[in-house]
Amino acid sequence: xxxxxxxxxxxxxxxxxxxxxxxxxxxxxxPIKDGLRVVGHVKAVDGVTxxxxxxxxxxxxxxxxxxxxxxxxTILRLCGEKTDGQVLFxxxxxxxxxxxxxxxWRTKMQIIFxxxxxxxxxxxxxxxxxxxxxxxxxxxxxxxxxxxxxxVMEDCGLESYHRYRxxxxxxxxxxxxxxxxxxxxxxPEFIVCDEPVSALDVxxxxxxxxxxxxxxxxxxxxxxxISHDLSVVEHISNQVGVMYLGSLVEYxxxxxxxxxxxxxxxxxxxSAIPVPDTHVKMxxxxxxxxxxxxxxxxxxxxxxxxxxxxxxxxxxxxxxxxEIEPGHYVVCHLYD
Numbered sequence: 410x411x412x413x414x415x416x417x418x419x420x421x422x423x424x425x426x427x428x429x430x431x432x433x434x435x436x437x438x439x440p441i442k443d444g445l446r447v448v449g450h451v452k453a454v455d456g457v458t459x460x461x462x463x464x465x466x467x468x469x470x471x472x473x474x475x476x477x478x479x480x481x482x483t484i485l486r487l488c489g490e491k492t493d494g495q496v497l498f499x500x501x502x503x504x505x506x507x508x509x510x511x512x513x514w515r516t517k518m519q520i521i522f523x524x525x526x527x528x529x530x531x532x533x534x535x536x537x538x539x540x541x542x543x544x545x546x547x548x549x550x551x552x553x554x555x556x557x558x559x560x561v562m563e564d565c566g567l568e569s570y571h572r573y574r575x576x577x578x579x580x581x582x583x584x585x586x587x588x589x590x591x592x593x594x595x596x597p598e599f600i601v602c603d604e605p606v607s608a609l610d611v612x613x614x615x616x617x618x619x620x621x622x623x624x625x626x627x628x629x630x631x632x633x634x635i636s637h638d639l640s641v642v643e644h645i646s647n648q649v650g651v652m653y654l655g656s657l658v659e660y661x662x663x664x665x666x667x668x669x670x671x672x673x674x675x676x677x678x679x680s681a682i683p684v685p686d687t688h689v690k691m692x693x694x695x696x697x698x699x700x701x702x703x704x705x706x707x708x709x710x711x712x713x714x715x716x717x718x719x720x721x722x723x724x725x726x727x728x729x730x731x732e733i734e735p736g737h738y739v740v741c742h743l744y745d
């Protein structure tokens with residue numbers, strides 16, 4: 410089990426039936442070793458907190474290396490033990506489950522990987538790729554197996570004869586449909602979508618996004634949607650979380666975040682969204698400097714080395730999360 414020695418400031422939360430997923434002060438550090446000695450830690454996820462209602466979608470955005478994917482995998486318990494914090498799924502602490510209990514819960518929590526080719530076994534036909542876990546977890550009786558796989562494939566825009574083909578025989582969009590079908594086949598409640606359209610053409614991206622939304626409506630799915638594309642996130646998400654250097658700097662309803670971004674980092678990200686109008690002048694906010702190392706984050710506010718609104722306090726004191734308007738949270742000293 411994970412270490413229960415909590416750092417100062419950590420307050421355990423109780424399960425809330427309103428939410429299917431509650432993430433509280435989640436941390437995931439990876440050791441830096443010099444031979445056998447641990448000389449430091451990469452703070453990939455550093456105190457992430459959010460709640461997610463059943464049937465909704467939360468978009469998670471930020472620059473490459475900010476910890477989005479590690480957050481998703483840590484929630485699913487795919488990165489070993491967490492360093493600190495809580496992950497409550499259906500009211501249960503995921504990291505308190507035994508191996509047997511966790512095996513049963515794997516059917517409830519699934520992931521769609523970013524690369525639809527490397528995440529598929531090249532030596533297995535599509536029917537076996539989709540049905541392997543179905544057979545292992547005994548989702549349906551043996552007599553219904555083939556019809557069930559055909560039904561799942563049809564839901565994801567695949568034909569029944571595709572069962573006998575191999576991943577290399579499909580296009581990128583079709584491979585991603587196979588990955589979605591593999592996740593859907595286990596009747597999950599929650600799916601981490603780890604940049605599921607970033608490797609696809611723009612026209613195919615729209616098809617996959619629409620497919621995910623249709624499946625969500627049909628099966629009452631809950632998504633954590635990780636992406637760099639802010640336009641896609643605005644289209645598919647009910648809530649948005651903005652990550653920087655392992656931490657959530659802003660979190661709230663999609664309409665509130667896009668209409669009124671509060672954090673300087675969020676404002677800089679949104680200023681880069683292209684506007685399809687040649688008569689509109691873009692007020693691009695260019696961030697200076699480079700992203701600090703997660704192995705040695707700056708003291709105080711992590712963003713102060715690149716922030717145009719930096720104050721003396723920002724360099725010394727780490728800001729706390731504040732609710733500026735109902736459901737709209739920000740981590741910034743500008744709103745003290």
